[in-house]
Amino acid sequence: xxxxxxxxxxxxxxxxxxxxxxxxxxxxHDTQHGGFFTCIGREGKVYxxxxxxxxxxxxxxxxxxxxxxxxxxxxxxxxxxxxxxGAFLRKFARVPSGDGGSSWKCAFCLTRDGKAVxxxxxxxxxCFYILALNxxxxxxxxxxxxxxAEQMMEQLVVWVRVDPSGLGRPPMPGDPPAxxxxxxxxxxxxxxxxxxxxxxxxxxxxxxxxxxCVQRILQHLQRGGTAVLESVSLDGxxxxxxxxxxxxxxxxxxxxxxxxxxxxxxxxxxxxxxxxDKFMELPFQQGWDQQHGGLFxxxxxxGFCPTQLEWSMKLWWPHCExxxxxxxxxxxxxxxxxxxxxxxxxxxxxxxxxxxxSGEWFGYLTQEGKVALDFKGGPFKGFFHVPRxxxxxxxxxxxxxxxxxx
Amino acid sequence: xxxxxxxxxxxxxxxxxxxxxxxxxxxxHDTQHGGFFTCIGREGKVYxxxxxxxxxxxxxxxxxxxxxxxxxxxxxxxxxxxxxxGAFLRKFARVPSGDGGSSWKCAFCLTRDGKAVxxxxxxxxxCFYILALNxxxxxxxxxxxxxxAEQMMEQLVVWVRVDPSGLGRPPMPGDPPAxxxxxxxxxxxxxxxxxxxxxxxxxxxxxxxxxxCVQRILQHLQRGGTAVLESVSLDGxxxxxxxxxxxxxxxxxxxxxxxxxxxxxxxxxxxxxxxxDKFMELPFQQGWDQQHGGLFxxxxxxGFCPTQLEWSMKLWWPHCExxxxxxxxxxxxxxxxxxxxxxxxxxxxxxxxxxxxSGEWFGYLTQEGKVALDFKGGPFKGFFHVPRxxxxxxxxxxxxxxxxxx
Numbered sequence: 001x002x003x004x005x006x007x008x009x010x011x012x013x014x015x016x017x018x019x020x021x022x023x024x025x026x027x028x029h030d031t032q033h034g035g036f037f038t039c040i041g042r043e044g045k046v047y048x049x050x051x052x053x054x055x056x057x058x059x060x061x062x063x064x065x066x067x068x069x070x071x072x073x074x075x076x077x078x079x080x081x082x083x084x085x086g087a088f089l090r091k092f093a094r095v096p097s098g099d100g101g102s103s104w105k106c107a108f109c110l111t112r113d114g115k116a117v118x119x120x121x122x123x124x125x126x127c128f129y130i131l132a133l134n135x136x137x138x139x140x141x142x143x144x145x146x147x148x149a150e151q152m153m154e155q156l157v158v159w160v161r162v163d164p165s166g167l168g169r170p171p172m173p174g175d176p177p178a179x180x181x182x183x184x185x186x187x188x189x190x191x192x193x194x195x196x197x198x199x200x201x202x203x204x205x206x207x208x209x210x211x212x213c214v215q216r217i218l219q220h221l222q223r224g225g226t227a228v229l230e231s232v233s234l235d236g237x238x239x240x241x242x243x244x245x246x247x248x249x250x251x252x253x254x255x256x257x258x259x260x261x262x263x264x265x266x267x268x269x270x271x272x273x274x275x276x277d278k279f280m281e282l283p284f285q286q287g288w289d290q291q292h293g294g295l296f297x298x299x300x301x302x303g304f305c306p307t308q309l310e311w312s313m314k315l316w317w318p319h320c321e322x323x324x325x326x327x328x329x330x331x332x333x334x335x336x337x338x339x340x341x342x343x344x345x346x347x348x349x350x351x352x353x354x355x356x357x358s359g360e361w362f363g364y365l366t367q368e369g370k371v372a373l374d375f376k377g378g379p380f381k382g383f384f385h386v387p388r389x390x391x392x393x394x395x396x397x398x399x400x401x402x403x404x405x406x
Numbered sequence: 407x408x409x410x411x412x413x414x415x416x417x418x419x420x421x422x423x424x425x426x427x428x429x430x431x432x433x434x435h436d437t438q439h440g441g442f443f444t445c446i447g448r449e450g451k452v453y454x455x456x457x458x459x460x461x462x463x464x465x466x467x468x469x470x471x472x473x474x475x476x477x478x479x480x481x482x483x484x485x486x487x488x489x490x491x492g493a494f495l496r497k498f499a500r501v502p503s504g505d506g507g508s509s510w511k512c513a514f515c516l517t518r519d520g521k522a523v524x525x526x527x528x529x530x531x532x533c534f535y536i537l538a539l540n541x542x543x544x545x546x547x548x549x550x551x552x553x554x555a556e557q558m559m560e561q562l563v564v565w566v567r568v569d570p571s572g573l574g575r576p577p578m579p580g581d582p583p584a585x586x587x588x589x590x591x592x593x594x595x596x597x598x599x600x601x602x603x604x605x606x607x608x609x610x611x612x613x614x615x616x617x618x619c620v621q622r623i624l625q626h627l628q629r630g631g632t633a634v635l636e637s638v639s640l641d642g643x644x645x646x647x648x649x650x651x652x653x654x655x656x657x658x659x660x661x662x663x664x665x666x667x668x669x670x671x672x673x674x675x676x677x678x679x680x681x682x683d684k685f686m687e688l689p690f691q692q693g694w695d696q697q698h699g700g701l702f703x704x705x706x707x708x709g710f711c712p713t714q715l716e717w718s719m720k721l722w723w724p725h726c727e728x729x730x731x732x733x734x735x736x737x738x739x740x741x742x743x744x745x746x747x748x749x750x751x752x753x754x755x756x757x758x759x760x761x762x763x764s765g766e767w768f769g770y771l772t773q774e775g776k777v778a779l780d781f782k783g784g785p786f787k788g789f790f791h792v793p794r795x796x797x798x799x800x801x802x803x804x805x806x807x808x809x810x811x812x
Contacts, residue, residue: 039647039648039713041710041711042711047647047648047706047710048647048648048713049646049647050647050648098576109580110580111580114580115578115579116578116579116580116581117578117580117581118578118581119576119578170525172521172522172523172524172525173521173522174515174517174520174522174523175522175523175524240455241445241453241454241455241456242445242453242454242456304447304453304781305447305448305453305779305780305781306779307445307454307779307781307784307785309715309716309719309770309778309779310715310716311779312778313715364715366772366773367772372715372718372773373711373712373713373715373717374711375710375711375713378713379713
């Protein structure tokens with residue numbers, strides 16, 4: 001592929017990132033209570049004032065990452081909004097964990113002024129809380145905040161690796177503990193986040209956790225290496241029924257670039273190959289809709305119809321993950337078909353999800369590619385997957401083009 | 407409308423009911439453990455062995471109702487299956503309620519051999535458990551079973567009207583108690599079920615409950631009588647945000663025929679008018695897709711895009727409820743446009759949901775009317791809405807045609 005083509009991609013991606021950042025700066029800030037509105041309509045109108053904690057944490061993280069690492073986003077208004085978001089989270093997101101002890105959980109959803117609406121019995125709100133506080137502390141130098149993030153991380157690791165009872169979900173005889181791939185993926189992401197640039201001691205501490213996460217993620221490669229399954233037993237066996245057969249191609253692709261990053265940092269050639277072949281190429285081949293284009297949301301590995309009503313819809317985030325995965329893989333391996341894959345997803349995504357009129361991306365298309373839900377932000381779509389994808393792709397392209405120049 | 411047309415509808419509906427019953431008799435019985443498989447593919451293959459308690463209870467109820475009230479279904483195999491389903495429920499569905507007391511809840515989902523997989527913190531598994539046991543006790547004359555159903559009903563009423571803490575959902579400061587329309591609807595349905603033919607004392611007992619339910623349901627008529635909303639505050643005010651604006655036209659139509667039945671039994675002309683105008687005509691006008699036909703699943707009363715991914719899909723059960731509602735309304739009021747509505751829904755339903763090849767109905771179509779999920783049974787679709795609709799329509803048509811003959 002020509003340098004011109006890569007330049008063209010980078011230009012489009014850079015412009016798109018600017019437009020996306022502008023959209024959220026303009027429409028999502030709650031200047032009265034701090035934090036962010038995330039239910040935002042097609043043209044920017046707030047249609048619900050609830051504040052989803054996953055999305056609060058993700059927006060703080062993304063703002064700080066942009067502020068910290070990209071010169072054109074090193075702007076006071078971005079730092080200011082991130083700080084207000086962090087303050088809102090610290091003030092309102094934590095709720096007693098309900099195990100009678102002294103530990104905290106994070107609510108899943110808050111009212112505009114910070115009253116808890118719902119608490120999930122999983123670890124994900126806490127994950128994004130940690131992600132936010134850690135990245136914010138890197139920008140502000142607030143060591144209290146850093147310590148709080150690390151403390152909650154320790155609690156999280158206990159819930160996942162030692163005793164989940166603090167999460168509040170009673171054990172069920174017919175539902176033995178299982179490994180949802182999201183759990184080791186999130187912990188791996190956090191291990192990378194928390195150890196970055198913190199010195200040898202932090203590195204060692206999180207190295208062991210990272211290796212454990214990688215091993216857990218690899219257990220999801222099933223059926224003789226021919227399929228990535230969303231949930232497996234704790235010792236890596238396939239689960240019965242629909243739950244066991246469920247595939248989420250976009251999620252496998254996200255795991256793919258997490259694994260690739262981990263492999264690259266350690267020069268692990270074998271893991272790199274597995275990441276690309278099994279967690280990118282395989283889910284792409286199985287998940288791409290040959291008829292209408294785009295990645296299916298869910299599939300059943302035996303070809304049954306998934307029971308999720310949205311299984312055949314095309315969601316924005318699997319495409320974001322695919323873009324990052326294939327471009328990162330290309331930048332490491334330089335195999336041309338990886339760039340072809342990127343191009344294929346790029347063309348689908350920019351022609352279907354990106355809204356030329358009002359900015360940002362639509363999130364939810366029908367199988368045929370028609371916009372099915374026209375809002376730009378909702379309970380699960382905030383300032384995260386789109387800007388993270390554009391940010392990472394821009395940086396990878398910078399790197400590729402810089403090397404080509406030399 | 408001509409008698410011939412009504413005869414034609416009845417003939418088609420009767421044949422369809424036979425085919426639907428045959429499908430479940432053939433494919434859903436677990437002769438090893440009792441109870442019913444409900445995850446059943448397009449052609450009848452079981453694709454998951456989990457047993458959803460809502461659907462177990464509903465199938466027992468439906469079998470017994472058919473056995474008890476329709477001569478051609480008064481068959482030993484139907485009674486036998488209902489009894490096996492009831493025995494499975496009584497043996498496995500109840501789990502300790504988790505409030506530390508002596509009360510029981512029902513699991514939401516069981517393994518094939520009856521181990522609890524999931525317990526919801528709502529009342530609906532219990533509702534269908536009661537429905538099943540009460541109807542089964544009417545067939546078998548088992549007074550123990552009848553008493554157990556009534557006892558659980560008392561518990562349910564306490565949870566709804568006095569103290570919900572036994573349901574296990576901790577109160578949240580940002581989520582004040584609200585009234586989901588499903589709750590008074592289910593209690594009204596149960597009050598009718600439990601009081602039928604049980605004498606004056608039972609009638610009085612459930613009369614008060616029924617009146618309370620009707621009042622609660624009517625509170626969902628909002629905005630000066632121009633919209634039925636799914637959730638309102640306990641004192642009948644609109645809730646903020648998406649939750650407050652949510653509409654479910656099929657659910658409103660179901661409430662419509664519940665109210666109409668209640669009104670008819672009491673000769674309440676005013677309630678009858680409200681049921682037809684506000685809970686049938688209004689949701690139909692707002693919910694019918696003028697472009698592609700069929701009823702939307704969810705709508706936002708202010709025209710925002712609902713956040714439910716499946717909002718624009720066409721589900722089987724709202725159409726079942728609409729068929730019952732408009733035919734029942736026509737049989738009471740004899741207004742021709744009510745039969746036109748019925749005809750419109752009938753034509754859409756039989757041409758889109760009914761599967762001429764393998765029997766039963768598809769459950770989930772795209773907005774455009776294409777089959778999106780091709781199974782006949784799933785976690786929320788069992789032997790209930792389709793046969794209940796066909797059963798009730800057949801009986802209403804019997805009644806209408808008998809009167810026309812006179």
